[in-house]
Amino acid sequence: MPKEKTTEVTVRMTPEEKKEIREKFQKELEKYEKLKEAIETLRKEIPEEALKILEWIEKYIWFTVVPRKEEEEEEERKEGE
């Protein structure tokens, strides 16, 4: 198998460019951290007991992601009026 030819490229960045990239990376990292945190919180909100109950009825259900109660109730009430 022939050896793959590679070319080394050195990218020179100005301090401003470096700062911009670092900030972008930091923002992405924050999003990821927030995501991890949200997953943990949601998992903790579903008790073990609920998971057991869901196992009994899993053939007949599906899962729905819904807005927090206060917001949805408000929507329903507005529609009813």
Place this chain on the structure above:
Amino acid sequence: MEPIRINTKRLSTAIYNAAIIEALFGWKMDIGISSDRLIFLDCDDKMRLDNFLTFCRALCKEYGSEGLILETRNGYHFILLKPVPSAEHKRFYRVLSKRPEICDKFAIDYIHVLATVRRGYVTLRVSSWTLRYIIEPSGDVIERRVNKGSREIY
């Protein structure tokens, strides 16, 4: 406008979706279960559990099935553990939606019933469930007390 709702068969997908929405948009989301085969009822008044239980017991007797009463932050949920055909499921909620006085008498959340009729399926939020009572097909109610075993109350 219909609020955002995402339906998925897997719990992990639901959690992931809810987390993404929360992380990206800052909207707080809950995980719910939905069905067009099982009867779920919602009671938002903790003070009127007796009224709610009366209706749930009657349903269990009528369908000859066990039912579960789950305590939530604001009230109670009822799950009838017997799948019914989709058409019967729809009929049940349609009839109930035309009888607001029944919902009122038995502390059933009428808005939840109306939303079920509109969507064609019923949804309950899963967060902070505690199994409080098991209703037997005979209508007998067994209270489930954490770490203290169970006792019959009706």
